[in-house]
Amino acid sequence: MEEGRMSIGALSEDVLNKLSKMLDNSACGWRQLANAVSEQPKFRCSERELTRCSLQVLSIEGSPGRALLAWLADRSCSLDFLLHCLRKMDHKEAVQYLTTTVAELIQITVQPQSQQATAGSRVVLTCRASGPPGLCYQWFREKKDFTPELVLCPLAPIHQGHYICRVNHGENCIFSQWVHVRFVHSAGSSSSLFPGSVSGLLITHQPQSQAVSEGDTLLLECNAEANPPAQYEWYHNMVPMKQHKTRSLKIPCVTTAHRGQFRCKVFNLYHEAWTDTAKVTIGPSSITEASWVEVDRGRATDKVALLIGNMNYRYHTQLSAPIADVHELTNLLRQMDFKVVSLLDLNWQEMHSAVTEFLLLLDKGVYGLLYFAGHGYENYGNSFMVPIDAPFSYTSEHCLCVQNILTRMQEKKTGLNVFLLDMCRKRNPHDDIIVQPGLIKVTANIVFGYATCVDAEAYEVKREEVSNGIFISFLKRRVCEDEKVTVMLDRVAEDMGRCAITRGRQALELRSNLSERRSLTDAIQTSDCCSESYSARNLQWAVAHVLPQSLCLQFECGVKVQLGFAAEFSNVMVIYTRILEKPKEIVSCCAQLTDFPEDVDIDLKKTNQETLLEAGSLLLIKENLPSPEVPSLYTRIRSLQRLKTELTFTTCLHYTYSNMDEEVQERQTVTVGKPLVSKLNLHEPRVPRACSGSSSFSLDSFTVTEGSSFASAGSTSSAWSYYAQTARESSSPDSPTTSRSANIPEETDSPELFDAPKSLFASKSLPHSQVNDTNYKFSDMYNFHSY
Secondary structure (H helix, E strand, C coil), rough: CCCCHHHHHHHHHHHHHHHHHHHHHCCCCCCHHHHHHHCCCCCCHHHHHHHHHHHHHHHCCCCHHHHHHHHHHHCEHHHHHHHHHHHCCHHHHHHHHHHHHHCCCCCCECCCCCEEEEECEEEEEEEEECCCCCCCCEECCCCCEEECCCCCCCCCCHEEEEEEEEECCCEEEECCEEEEEEEEECCCCCCCCCCCCCEEEEEEEEECEEEECCCCEEEEEEEEEEEEEEEEEEEECECCCCCCCCEEEEEECCCCCCEEEEEEEEEEECCCECCCEEEEECCHHHCCCCCCCCCCCCCCCEEEEEEECCCCCCCCCCCCCCHHHHHHHHHHHHHHHEEEEECCCCCHHHHHHHHHHHHHHCCCCEEEEEEEEEEEECCCCCEEECCCCCCCCCHHHHHHEEHHHHHHHHHHCCCEEEEEECCCCCCCCCCCCCCCCCCCCCCCCEEEEEEECCCCCCCCCCCCCEEEHHHHHHHHHHHCCCCHHHHEEEEEEEHHHHHHCHHCCCCCEEEEECCCCCCCCCCCCCCCEEEHHHHHHHHHHHHCCCCCCCEEEEECCEEEEEECCCEEECCEEEEEEEEEEECCHHHHHHEEEECCCCCCEEEEEHHECCCCCCCCCCCHHHHCCCCCCEEEEEEEEEHHHHCCCEEEEEEEEEECCCCCCCCCEEEEEEEECCHHHHHHHHCCCCCCCCCCCCCCCCCHHHHCCCHHHHHHHHHCCCCCHHHHHHHHHHCCCCCCCCCCCCCCCCCCCCCCCCCCCCCCECCCCHHHHHHHHHCCCCEEEEEECCC
């Protein structure tokens, strides 16, 4: 049976439930299956989707395995690929059960086709199916049944009508499509294979797979005999090529964008057929006369991204979109195995320190990506990112030069350097200094994706809840495509160009010298010589993303309170409180947080709120949390990078006894260490070295020492050995966590609590359907003013 063509959705509910029970275990279950199917990018589960599956255990009839199978079925995952993944994870019981079940499934492999013919001719309706031995066929026309083989000869007017075939094996059955037999009195034919008026379609020549060089001409051909005459429509990677509707497909000058699979749909009034798939590979230019078979895929020794979104400027226009833009790009990059550091609202010192720490994570062959959303400008070919504390008339001395960062990245011998700059590029009239960045090497691995053109502004779309920048609104559709980075950004530019509201105002600009086919989806492959540095980067990254352990506080009155922690960004954390136990004589109680240190940024009006939205978080959705019947209070802490000491606060319990009207209070002081990025002490200056000749400060004035803040974090806190051990355990090979989940800060909880809330993840996105011409209004658009 050709189970490879069948989707998981073809399985019955009973089969799916039995298969789910086999997958609902921790040793060899649904999490391992999610990791196995991720070898195909379209089946990679995000952390939010994995969390949604795991939360099914909190429902009486919930099943994480069933939720994962339903997710795969929605994405048309084939049974063949599912069996491949089950064999890969060595789940013998599931493989045997699914193999037996598939063998018993019935699938129609040849559908009958509508036909028209003249009196006296012979019409044969054919239906073929695969499945267990002893399949029975039965034809129906209206309410009359016929023999399994339906031959209409000689054809008479009485035979005209609609037909359908039922294929059954015992109680299992499946029906073919309806077909129409039409009786005609006169006809002509242009096909030698289908004389008279007998309709039909037969492909006589299939397109062939080819390997061509960039700049060559690609020619694919197919031919068919048909009555009525055939029409042709070509498809590239299952996307119709609307301008190619002849039997020959000719592309005069191919590029890597033409790589992939080509098929032709051949059809007429009554029939439709598809040619075989022709695989086209694009190699180096024929000028080099290089011999090759397949284009080498890029291999990254690791992938690291720094995302900065500045919104709350002190002396300049406030922005709305960076919070959602950084969040959405963070989730997408993590799906592609990037180690992501996402930071909001950084001042000058913090931006410098963050970039320095980012450089520590880079090494030979590592893919490095820097994304910035906020105010910016461009002078004399250099791009500058503006911190939130920049004065009104700022110059390059108050900003970060992107080209300086590039030169420092090149010193690390990175495999790919990508800069995505979602900011304005107008000239700064207050800055006449010509900054001389370091010498940029010819490495042929640099990509700049500018949200807008030189001397133009970038815009954001104002929404009621979540705003998005124009650039990210289009980039998020394409960034996960398995294409060369420049090809992917070209497509984003084309998408933006079709948006009427941005035409003449904002257009993506791409600058690149990338010579190899390198994609953001490239797999990470570490050799023996760099595995040690890869482990060190995992440890360095993990140290900066450790959340406090969940706490249970026991108060004297008998009330037990749980404190949970979740990361919204690398420097933004949400703390929630919930009542686990309370004596019967207490009729009402709640636990509120107060007395936070002055270093962090907290809106006191939005602390201890019943919903995340009221707490100021637009991206963490309460519906994703389990046990909604148990109320929680949420407090959002921002700017953790400014925390100079351990995070200490007070938990104040307010409760009332049934026989008392007055409210009683109890207080406990809680210390949770330095969570997330606060351990890096980004507020502290890095050790300077000899300043450059430029009159402005640059990254060249900072030394990236071997330990930097990671070492200093250990020296200033006795918790270094604990965090390091935690990071090692989380990244050990025996850990059931997938490679992607190791890059994502998760909430920590008390294991003894079965109904404890699971991890919180930012999940609010601007739907793709909202990003179109009709929904854009210029009154909704705000430009990132640079000065």
